[in-house]
Amino acid sequence: MNSKIKLEFEKSKSGDKNERYESYQYILKVTDHKVDWVYEVWDQLLEDLTHKDNHQRSRAAQYLANLAISDPEMRIMKDFPKLWEVTKDEKFVTARHSLQSIWKVGIAGTTQKEMVMDYMVARFKNGTDKKNYTLIRNDILQNMRNLYDHFNDMTIKQTALDLIDIVDDKKYKKKYIDIFK
Structure with a gap:
């Protein structure tokens, strides 16, 4: 994983609202295509599915859904129930954003x-x-x-x-x- 991607993941969790959103958009764009660094972030994203911040949960779910195409070990098959749980999040906006991205797992x-x-x-x-x-x-x-x-x-x-x-x-x-x- 290059330093630009690492930085974007860091910025998507901190900084001001605009910076987080720009990083979020960048990561989604990059992960629309296969990447070779999927497992460098996989476990952290799984952990973030239950983060106390609903925005973190939502982003983690969307990133994992996008990264399914880059998952040659097919870890998503085992981890999907954790991802699916976010589609039922207590915060409806989080649940909905997660659900709306879930189809991307299916294109893997x-x-x-x-x-x-x-x-x-x-x-x-x-x-x-x-x-x-x-x-x-x-x-x-x-x-x-x-x-x-x-x-x-x-x-x-x-x-x-x-x-x-x-x-x-x-x-x-x-x-x-x-x-x-």
């Missing part, structure tokens, strides 16, 4: 895609007792759309359409269908 490979889809399908079906479940469902379907666009895999689209089919509320059903138009 077929096994990862299937795991992410399984988690999302279960959450879609079983999460109606949670606050803001319609937004969560929307994010899950948008994640599926992102995976569908990446892989052009009709089974992903069909799974999403099947989930939309179980929605009773016409207003939300229409909103959800629009994601796949």
